[in-house]
Every structure is written in C-alpha cells, then in structure tokens.
Amino acid sequence: MGIADPGSERAMATDTVFRIASMTKPIASLAALQLVEDGELDLDQPLASLVPQLSEVNVLVGFDEDRRAVLRPPVRAITLRHLLTHTAGFGYRFLNAEILQAQGEIVAGSLSSLQAPLAFDPGDDWQYGISTDWLGIVIETVCGKPLGHVLKERIFDPLGMVDTSFTAPTDQTRLVPLLSRSENSFEPANAVIGGGDNAEFHSAGGGLYSSAADYVHFCRMLLNKGRLGCRRLLRPESTDLLFESQTGNLAVGRMTSIAPSICRDFEPFAGQQPGWSFAGLINRRQGPDGRSAGSLSWAGLANTYFWIDPHRGICVVIMMQFLPFADEHALALVSSVERAIYSPMPQMGGA
Secondary structure, three states: OOEEEOOOOEEOOOOOEEEOHHHHHHHHHHHHHHHHHOOOOOOOOEOOOOOHHHHHOOEEEEEOOOOOEEEEOOOOOOEHHHHHHOOOOOOOOOOOHHHHHHHOOOOOOOHHHHOOOEOOOOOOOOOOOOHHHHHHHHHHHHHOOOHHHHHHHHHHHHHOOOOOEOOOOOOHHHEOOOEEEOOOOEEEOOOOOOOHHHOOOOOOOOOOEEEHHHHHHHHHHHHOOOEEOOEEOOOHHHHHHOOOOOOOOOOOOOEOOOOOOOEOOEOOOOOOOOEEOOOOEEOOOOOOOOOOOOOEEEEEOOOEEEEEEOOOOEEEEEEOOEEOEOOHHHHHHHHHHHHHHHOOOOOOOOO
C-alpha cells in the first residue's frame, strides 16, 4: 500500500488518514442534494435570504489608480445551483491574481477569508473556488448545527465512514504527514489545508480528513445510485444529476496556478470540453487511459484522486499526501493505475 512517512518508513494501513482537501466537495454536495430532496432547499432559490452575507458580495471589475478594488453589484442573485456548479463567480486566491490583490492579507480558515469578490456575474462562467465553502455555510444555516455534525449524521454514520471528520485523529501516527516535493526528495510542507484544526468554520470545500477505505464507501454508494447495503442516502434520480454535466457549454476544468509551489497548472481531459456536475468533473468522451465517458472525478490539493465509472461499475480512490497538486509524478502514477485497470485481461491459451 506504500509508505505513509518517508522519514520513518512507516507503512500505510487501511485506516491511515489523509487530508482529502477538495475531495470534501462531493460529500458536501451530497448533503445539499439531500436537503433538496427533503424540501429544505431549492436549486434555483436566491440564497441571500438564508445567508445575508451573500447579499453583500460584489463583482470585481478592476482597480483604481491606488490599486483599490472597484466593485459593482451582481446582475443576478447567487443560487444553490451556482454554488454546486462553481458558476457563482467565486475563485481561489492561488488561481486568480485579481482576487488575491482585491482580498489582500487574510488568515486561512477565518470567516473573513470568505469575504471575496466575484470574478463574474453568477451563472456567466465557470471558475473553481470557494463556492463550496459557502455551500457549507448554507447547509449549516438550514440544519442549525455545525457542518461536521450534519455530515456525520447524514453521511458518515450511515456509510460507516468511521475515520472521516473535520478534526485530525487523536492518534497522530495514523495521520500521513503533509510533505512538499523538492527536486529529489520530500520535506515537511509549510501549508495548512482547509484552515486546519483552528479554522473558524468547517470547510465544505476542503477541510475533511479521511481514509481511502472510508472514501471508497462514499464512492460505492454513488456508484450504486445513492445506496450502500440497506442504507439509501439519495434517490436514484438525484444521484443521476451527479453524473450529468450541469454547465452547458462553459469551459470547465482548466486551472492556471499563480502559486506553483502549492499547485501546478491542471487541465484534465484537455481538448474534450468536460462538464461539471453538482459534485465534480464529467468527461464527455472516453479518457486517454481508458476511463469511460460519463465518469465522475475530482481530486484534492495534496494529490488525492478519485473517479467513479458507472458504465464499467468501477470506482477508484488514490491517496497521496504531498504538494504541489498536479505534480507530474503524481499524475503519472494516476495514469498508470488507470491504464492497468482498463487494460484488457490477457487471453488464456487453450490446451
């Protein structure tokens, strides 16, 4: 299963815990769709009535001569659909230099870090960013309890995801250290993902710790149309929405990093014009390493990856724990695993 800590050569185990970063997003999306099924939320309702802070968000149009942000009100309200599909206009600081400049210095994991301008009017474009963190605030508001409690009650306990939480395991030997790759070695990374244990909010966009075994439970449930064993978490018709692009002809998936020590440029399924569902990337055609068209996939900042291929009945979870994201060695490993899974079985010779 590999080495959990290169320094001590401690081996991985089935309950080894990782920072799964943006692989938190599909889990939060599932909780939101559960609330839609329950009639507590509507995909197209304006959310400012639930979360008044969203009424204060403006669109960034440029900077004045003193390099101060010039803002204007958005032409339409932010909805749940916008947050789920990353079309609200929110970005990430490490991917958008203008948002970085407009925000200035922030404290990671603080509520004030969510006070960022929009890069465009809601619904006009796609940009990967803090939309899912706002989704978590919406879920907390509707449920009246912290996001971690909601996810535990609605998802983790029903699926037996015993090692998934917004807090690190008390036994630190179970946690894989976060590393940074230098040219020929690894060293401890000076980075915090999802705000860490001192965050002022549970980051629906990237704050969970989990194990590969736990995340496989989540993927198997989606592969089985919202059910695992005797527990149904989502109706089949709602689960289908997670495997269908919800972004039309918008350009989706490409991320150009302005912080290469944290994240490299990333363009999955280049040339295919993939779509985005309510939970991740949808490749419209078969991938170069064999993944079927209509698969759901995404990844986490520390090089954790998953995909769910409903056509072939396959789900795959690959966990690493080092920066930068989209490191060429990490991507090569993911590709090699995928090719091995989809390669034809060797033909057995006859007698």
